[in-house]
Amino acid sequence: MTARLFIQLLLASSIFWVAICYWWWSLVRVTFLRQELFAIRNRLWDKAHALKAFNDPGYIAARTQLNACIKNAGIVSIEVIDAMLKNSDVYAAPKEDRCCTTEMQRCVNEARFEAFGTIYTYVVFHRASGWSRLVRQKSAKVARDVSRWSQGMLIITDPDSCPTPPRNRRTLKHV
16 A cells, blocks of 8 residues: 555545544534533422422523523524524513512522523534634624523523523623
8 A cells, every 4th residue: 555545545534533523522512511401400490399489480481491492402503693693583682580589589590690601601612613703703792692692591482481681690701
C-alpha cells in the first residue's frame, strides 16, 4: 500500500468516525438535557407536595412549561431562537401567573431560573451552532438573544401560557 493511499484511507476513516461520534453526541446531549429538566421538574413537584400546592396556578403554569421544554428539547438551537424572536406572532410578552403563596412563588422562580441556566448552557455550549455564533458575534449579543427568548420560558406553544420571568434574580452574565 502506498503512502498516499494510506493517508487517504486514514483521512476518510477519521472523517467517518468524527461524523459517527458527533451524531452519537447529538443524541446523548438531548437526553442529558431532558434528564436535567426532569430533575428540575421533580424538585419543583417535591416542593409543591410539601406545600400542598398542586392546584396553585403558578405551579401549574411552571410545570406545563417545563413539560413543554422537555418535549421540545431536541429542536432547541440558536436558529430556532432567532426564528422565534423574529416572528412576533410566536413570541409574545409573558402573561403573569402568580402563585397563591410567597413560598411557592419562590420555588417556581427557582425552578424557572434553573431551567433557564440549563437550557442556556445547552444552547450556547453544547451545540455547534452556539459555538459558531459565539465566534461570529459578541457573546453579549448571543447572551441577550438567548436570555430574551428563554424568559418567555423556552419553547412557547401557547402564548397565553407564558410565565413571568423571575425578578430580582441573577442576570445572565452570572450564569
